[in-house]
Amino acid sequence: MVNTNVRTLLSADEIAARTRELGAQITKEYAGRRLVLVCVLKGSFVFTADLMRHIDLPLRVEFLGVRSYGEGTSSTGVVQITQDLNQPIEGDDVLIVEDIVDTGLTISHLLQLLRTRMPSSIKVCSLLHKPARSRVEVPIHFLGFTIEDKFVVGYGLDWAERYRNLPFIGVVEAQ
Numbered sequence: 001m002v003n004t005n006v007r008t009l010l011s012a013d014e015i016a017a018r019t020r021e022l023g024a025q026i027t028k029e030y031a032g033r034r035l036v037l038v039c040v041l042k043g044s045f046v047f048t049a050d051l052m053r054h055i056d057l058p059l060r061v062e063f064l065g066v067r068s069y070g071e072g073t074s075s076t077g078v079v080q081i082t083q084d085l086n087q088p089i090e091g092d093d094v095l096i097v098e099d100i101v102d103t104g105l106t107i108s109h110l111l112q113l114l115r116t117r118m119p120s121s122i123k124v125c126s127l128l129h130k131p132a133r134s135r136v137e138v139p140i141h142f143l144g145f146t147i148e149d150k151f152v153v154g155y156g157l158d159w160a161e162r163y164r165n166l167p168f169i170g171v172v173e174a175q
C-alpha cells in the first residue's frame with residue numbers, strides 16, 4: 001500500500017469530530033454577521049471544505065494563495081502571495097481558515113495584509129498549531145489541535161506537494 005510510512009497523529013474521525021465542534025462555535029459567534037471565510041491555499045482547502053459544511057449561516061468563501069515552504073520542511077521566511085482575493089472584504093467579518101500555524105509568519109503577514117482592506121473584523125481559525133516553532137505571536141481564535149514539533153502531512157498538508165490526499169494527519173517516518 002502507498003503511504004505506509006506515515007504514522008497517524010490525528011485520525012480522520014478525530015479531525016471530523018473537532019471540525020464539527022469548531023463549526024458549531026463559529027455558527028454561534030457569527031450569527032447575524034457578514035461572514036467571509038478566507039481559505040489559505042493550498043493547504044487549507046480540505047479543512048475549509050469540511051468546516052464550512054458545519055457552519056449553519058449564510059457565508060462567502062474566498063481563496064488566497066500563499067507559499068513560504070517550497071520543497072523543504074522549514075519556512076523560507078518569505079511569504080509569497082501566489083493568488084490574491086478577487087473580491088473586496090471591506091465591512092465584512094473575515095475568518096481566515098488555515099491548516100496549520102507553525103512559525104506564525106504566514107498568518108502574521110496575512111493579518112497585516114487583510115487589515116489594510118478595512119474588514120469589519122478579522123479572526124483566525126486553524127486546524128493545527130505547533131507552538132514549539134513559533135517565531136511571532138499570533139492570535140488563534142478557533143483552534144483544532146495543538147501538536148508536537150514534527151513536520152506533519154495529510155488532510156491538505158504536503159511535503160514537497162505530496163501526501164495532501166491522506167484522509168488523516170500523520171508524520172512521515174524514515175524507511
Ligand SMILES: O=P(O)(O)OC[C@H]1O[C@H](OP(=O)(O)OP(=O)(O)O)[C@H](O)[C@@H]1O
Pocket residue numbers: 040041042043044066067068069070075098099100101102103104105106107158
Ligand atoms: O506558520 P508558518 O510557519 O508560516 O506555516 C504555515 C503555512 O505553511 C503552509 O503553507 P505552504 O507555504 O507550505 O504552502 P501550501 O499551503 O501551498 O502547502 C501552511 O499551509 C500554512 O499556510
Ligand code: HPA
Pocket residue numbers: 069100102150151152153157158159
Ligand atoms: O508541519 C507542516 N507540514 C506541512 N506543511 C507545513 N507548513 C508549516 N508547517 C507544516
